[in-house]
Amino acid sequence: MGRLRKLLIPGVDKKLLVKDATRAMPDLVRRRFITGGASLGALTLLTGCDVVSSDSAEEMLKRVSKFNDAVQALIFNPYALAPTFPESAITKPFPFNGYYEVDDAPDIDGKDWKLEVSGLVENKKPWTLDELYKLPQQKQITRHICVEGWSAIGSWTGTPLSYFLKAIGADTSAKYCWFQCADRDGYNSPLDMESALHPQTIMAFKFADEILPRAYGYPMKIRVPTKLGFKNPKYVLSMEVTNDYKGGYWEDQGYNSFSGN
Amino acid sequence: MASLAATEQHTATAPKVIQPAWVRLMHWINAVAIILMILSGLQIYNASPLFRSLTFSSSITLGGWLAGGLLWHFAAMWLLMINGLAYLITGFATGRFKKKLLPISPRGVISDAVAALTFKLSHDDLSKYNQVQRLLYAGIIVVGIVIVLSGLSIWKPVQFQYLTALFGGYDIARYVHFFCMSTIVAFLTIHILLAVLVPKSLRAMIIGR
Structure with missing residues (x-):
């Protein structure tokens, strides 16, 4: 995960960002962090509604992620072995x-x-x-x-x-x-x-x-x-x-x- | 031949629908899905760049950080996959792909490309794709299929390990996924440019005529 911290966003103070993203940020700010981003203006134009700056986007994404948990559990084959190597x-x-x-x-x-x-x-x-x-x-x-x-x-x-x-x-x-x-x-x-x-x-x-x-x-x-x-x-x-x-x-x-x- | 004549007769009397409603609907759903997938994909890419000197500005990434990018990517994938599957099934079942995209010949593509570049290509009948369009549209469908399959093989390299092996393993599948994305971005650039140059084609994709 170390590299995760280093490569989040180029040009941003990485150490600070890491701290922000994980510990120091209050929940609300962290939430904005996930759904925010300058590119989202374009999305707002496309969809005609402000989906991404609202908490509803965050909620929607979390719900889909939970749904994806269930889908993955369904896909999971307990007998499928991970490939092994020499x-x-x-x-x-x-x-x-x-x-x-x-x-x-x-x-x-x-x-x-x-x-x-x-x-x-x-x-x-x-x-x-x-x-x-x-x-x-x-x-x-x-x-x-x-x-x-x-x-x-x-x-x-x-x-x-x-x-x-x-x-x-x-x-x-x-x-x-x-x-x-x-x-x-x-x-x-x-x-x-x-x-x-x-x-x-x-x-x-x-x-x-x-x-x-x-x-x-x-x-x-x-x-x-x-x-x-x-x-x-x-x-x-x-x-x-x-x-x-x-x-x-x-x-x-x-x-x-x-x-x- | 008889059915072709009948079609022509029919179009002479009624206003011609160039893009049927299902095509328009799926086209715009796909547009939203693919843009979400690209922007969130660039965010994910930044976490572990395939090319050391190539990372993407936060102004064009979606999600804010890796976790956010992944959440968007694995949400938009459903939109892309379900809409894409519906499009493929309808395209084959209605015979649209065969009618609109075939035949494609190298000679036809070259002569139409030359005509386009010298501004001699006719745009009078938008219901009939020229050879360059056929090649690009058929090609991008193939790229779309490959990007989904390579994506699945990165997402589930144990459960779908035969698929991953087909791409030459996990690491190579990542490159395939990235180059498919690059191809789609190149396609989009040309696609949007041409739609702007021939605005009635854009109108047809919105209101059908």
């Missing part, structure tokens, strides 16, 4: 990607870290990294696709989330796994249960056969090759199995919640 196809160097600089990435001590589990699960015992490392793992070389459009091929190894959900006695008829992460400003994101149970959705502990480095989400990243990059949480602290839609860091700012590939 080792030679791996993108080197694999880009660091965040809404902060790499130096500001969470620096987690694996010895103290525990994965908290809550919500609709039978066993809420927290998991240490050593315990998690003992679970069966699988490796995948898949394409990471960012909402910005760029993509990179990487290699991740870890435990299928479906295996872990069974191990903790999760109610897999619930709607979401909701992840809270250690990123600054409290990144979180909901993952629909069908995607969580997809055979390629893994709790990744390794990148390129090495323990997941800090830049890529140490100690644990949820790798979901059927989702855009921002739906692949890094630096995971906790997981809640829930029927409630709790929103997410990017989702709340207007990014489509399903965002499936």
